[in-house]
Amino acid sequence: MTERSRPYRNFYGRLKGKALKKSQQAYLDEDLAALSPGPVSWDENPQRDALDLAALFGGRPVWLEIGFGGGEHLVHQARENPDVGIIGAEPYINGVAMLLGKIRRAGVRNLAVHLGDARDLMDVLPAGSIQRAFLLYPDPWPKARHHRRRFVTPEHLEPLRDVLAPGAILRVATDIPDYVRQTLEEVPRAGFEWLAERPADWRAPWDDWVSTRYEQKALREGRVPHYLTFRRL
Numbered sequence: 001m002t003e004r005s006r007p008y009r010n011f012y013g014r015l016k017g018k019a020l021k022k023s024q025q026a027y028l029d030e031d032l033a034a035l036s037p038g039p040v041s042w043d044e045n046p047q048r049d050a051l052d053l054a055a056l057f058g059g060r061p062v063w064l065e066i067g068f069g070g071g072e073h074l075v076h077q078a079r080e081n082p083d084v085g086i087i088g089a090e091p092y093i094n095g096v097a098m099l100l101g102k103i104r105r106a107g108v109r110n111l112a113v114h115l116g117d118a119r120d121l122m123d124v125l126p127a128g129s130i131q132r133a134f135l136l137y138p139d140p141w142p143k144a145r146h147h148r149r150r151f152v153t154p155e156h157l158e159p160l161r162d163v164l165a166p167g168a169i170l171r172v173a174t175d176i177p178d179y180v181r182q183t184l185e186e187v188p189r190a191g192f193e194w195l196a197e198r199p200a201d202w203r204a205p206w207d208d209w210v211s212t213r214y215e216q217k218a219l220r221e222g223r224v225p226h227y228l229t230f231r232r233l
Contacts, residue, residue, distance in 0.1 A: 027100035037112040057085025071099030078108040089118040137214040157190035175218035192230035
């Protein structure tokens with residue numbers, strides 16, 4: 001890529017919560033650098049050179065999880081799919097620390113972790129390099145004036161489309177009805193087709209699904225999860 005000026009990007013989510021435990025800080029200090037997918041930030045990579053995914057994962061297919069929360073799903077998929085490399089992007093440092101602890105305990109070695117904005121990661125992922133992407137219980141931004149902050153907007157979906165291979169699968173899970181509405185409007189406009197043929201296709205979780213703490217909270221509070229599957233055209 002040619003060098004270009006750094007774009008201005010608003011970021012509205014939380015970056016840090018309560019103070020980290022000593023063990024969580026140790027995970028960040030000892031494990032995060034080795035699990036980074038490479039030079040993603042503008043300071044590290046001002047020319048926006050593409051990541052070498054073959055070197056990172058040895059030529060395996062690559063999946064991407066955007067906003068992995070506490071990392072339950074990410075570690076589950078890594079354990080169940082050792083022949084796949086998976087990158088997780090998450091700006092919330094407490095969630096990253098939780099994930100690093102889970103990685104240690106599970107012993108999985110096919111994960112990379114980007115602490116930061118997924119948009120920065122998509123800047124340096126090669127076009128058509130991702131075979132599957134997950135957007136699971138993203139921040140709902142419930143107020144109408146904040147809907148433009150949601151991930152399912154052109155600002156996010158167009159670069160995601162570009163890094164996905166033709167035919168790649170995008171999974172979206174949410175318990176917010178209006179997020180479902182916006183997803184079904186915006187994702188097809190960005191170049192995807194919704195694969196549902198019957199109600200069970202969005203009411204029942206995927207066969208390889210593991211319920212996350214966010215989903216458990218939604219169920220306790222009486223909200224209904226939706227599981228939406230799209231294919232990149």
